[in-house]
Amino acid sequence: MSAKLNLDKLDYQIIQEMMEDAEISYADLGKKLFVSGGTIHVRIKKLEELKVVKGKKLSVDLKALGYDVIAFIGVYLEKSSLYDTVAKELKKIPQIVRLNYTTGNYSMFAEIVCKDIQELRYVLHDELQKIKGIERTETFISLEESLDRNVVVLPENC
Amino acid sequence: MSAKLNLDKLDYQIIQEMMEDAEISYADLGKKLFVSGGTIHVRIKKLEELKVVKGKKLSVDLKALGYDVIAFIGVYLEKSSLYDTVAKELKKIPQIVRLNYTTGNYSMFAEIVCKDIQELRYVLHDELQKIKGIERTETFISLEESLDRNVVVLPENC
DNA sequence: ATTGAAAGAGTCTCAGT
DNA sequence: ACTGAGACTCTTTCAAT
Numbered sequence: 001m002s003a004k005l006n007l008d009k010l011d012y013q014i015i016q017e018m019m020e021d022a023e024i025s026y027a028d029l030g031k032k033l034f035v036s037g038g039t040i041h042v043r044i045k046k047l048e049e050l051k052v053v054k055g056k057k058l059s060v061d062l063k064a065l066g067y068d069v070i071a072f073i074g075v076y077l078e079k080s081s082l083y084d085t086v087a088k089e090l091k092k093i094p095q096i097v098r099l100n101y102t103t104g105n106y107s108m109f110a111e112i113v114c115k116d117i118q119e120l121r122y123v124l125h126d127e128l129q130k131i132k133g134i135e136r137t138e139t140f141i142s143l144e145e146s147l148d149r150n151v152v153v154l155p156e157n158c
Numbered sequence: 159m160s161a162k163l164n165l166d167k168l169d170y171q172i173i174q175e176m177m178e179d180a181e182i183s184y185a186d187l188g189k190k191l192f193v194s195g196g197t198i199h200v201r202i203k204k205l206e207e208l209k210v211v212k213g214k215k216l217s218v219d220l221k222a223l224g225y226d227v228i229a230f231i232g233v234y235l236e237k238s239s240l241y242d243t244v245a246k247e248l249k250k251i252p253q254i255v256r257l258n259y260t261t262g263n264y265s266m267f268a269e270i271v272c273k274d275i276q277e278l279r280y281v282l283h284d285e286l287q288k289i290k291g292i293e294r295t296e297t298f299i300s301l302e303e304s305l306d307r308n309v310v311v312l313p314e315n316c
Numbered sequence: 317a318t319t320g321a322a323a324g325a326g327t328c329t330c331a332g333t
Numbered sequence: 334a335c336t337g338a339g340a341c342t343c344t345t346t347c348a349a350t
Contacts, residue, residue: 005222015218022216025343036319041345052222058180058308059212060173064163065311072230072260072267074298087304099305102230102298109230109298113309140232140260140267146245147257150216151271153223183326194336199328 005050010035012154014043015053019150022056062113069114070142073124074106075134082133083107089131095123106138163208168193170312172201173211177308180214220271227272228300231282232264233292240291241265247289253281264296 013033017024026037026044033040047053062070077086083101090096090110098111114120120141128137171191175182184195184202191198205211220228235244241259248254248268256269272278278299286295 005224015216015223018216019218022214026345027343037344038320038346039318042317045345050222051219054217054219056180056214057217058173058176059215060177060308060311061209061212062309064208064210065165065173066163067309067311070258072258091305094310096305097307097309099303100228100230100298100300101302101304102300104296104298106298109300138262140258140262140264142258142260142267144259145257146259147249147254149255150218151220151225151255152252153218153225184328185326195327196329196337197335200334203328 005052007047007052010039011043011047014040015047016152016154018044018053019153066115067113068116069112069120070145071112071114071120072140072142073110073112073128074138074140075108075110076105076136076138077107078133078135080107086131086133093123093127095119163210165205165210168197169201169205169210172198173205174310174312176202176211177311224273225271226274227270227278228303229270229272229278230298230300231268231270231286232296232298233266233268234263234294234296235265236291236293238265244289244291251281251285253277 010033014029017029017032024032026040030037030040044053048055075086077083087099087101087108090099090108093112095112095114096110097113100109101107102109112120112123114123120139124137124139128134168191172187175187175190182190184198188195188198202211206213233244235241245257245259245266248257248266253270253272254268255271258267259265260267270278270281272281278297282295282297286292
């Protein structure tokens with residue numbers, strides 16, 4: 001499925017280090033990995049061209065901004081062939097931040113971020129119920145996020 | 159729940175713009191929002207001190223790196239009071255990247271990233287079954303991620 | 317491919333408003 | 334609080350290896 005990439009140990013080390021600290025400078029990262037800053041630069045450009053590294057994302061504290069409710073929604077479809085049309089409708093709801101087509105009980109799995117329970121209730125009741133093709137939904141409100149991290153991408157090396 | 163922050167329109171605009179493009183320079187962002195680069199700098203430092211902005215994260219294409227399997231795991235606990243001890247064990251499994259304590263059918267909700275189905279099977283069968291307190295689990299393998307975006311943080315303004 | 321140095325661009329500080 | 338300019342740091346390019 002995934003194309004041959006031929007990444008070496010240094011490539012993986014760069015990705016791993018930058019997943020832990022995306023703001024480290026090329027010079028400092030070079031020191032840490034015993035190569036020059038120029039080499040780090042060349043490798044990162046290569047990884048960006050290969051679309052392995054997609055860029056940087058701002059990390060914000062949603063709770064601090066007043067988004068107190070994170071919830072997961074399991075969606076049952078009337079027919080699984082309705083996935084594309086239902087997905088298109090769900091994407092129009094700005095509170096829905098993630099959507100996966102899944103195996104198992106639910107046809108699709110959504111993640112939603114809201115300011116409060118009232119807003120969640122509004123989206124679940126007024127927005128989702130309007131969408132044709134959704135049989136029913138099950139909502140799991142997050143009471144606590146205990147973990148949110150990156151996968152470890154170092155293989156046998158290092 | 160969330161403390162009084164007193165962010166103004168410019169603060170929200172900066173966060174919104176940087177969520178869409180985390181790598182824009184202060185000068186360019188200033189031009190876009192009709193203030194100087196120095197003002198953008200001051201505001202971002204303030205937002206970092208307030209812990210609203212937590213920094214930047216490297217965005218990588220897991221599929222390109224050979225992590226072909228993303229799955230969600232609903233965990234049923236024998237007693238919900240076992241959450242902390244089970245969470246501690248789950249955190250030891252590097253493939254588990256996210257963990258939430260939830261309301262609803264499941265006591266907890268995990269997200270897992272694996273290289274292939276064999277690795278997923280290994281974690282589900284060999285690692286999870288070892289953990290005391292887990293009654294059973296339900297796994298939803300993602301066949302397609304249709305959406306992964308940030309919430310829109312602009313209130314009445316703009 | 318990697319290096320080191322020079323050029324260019326960005327961040328950070330600060331005095332003035 | 335915002336600005337603009339100077340100091341500093343980082344990224345980017347490139348000739349040499």
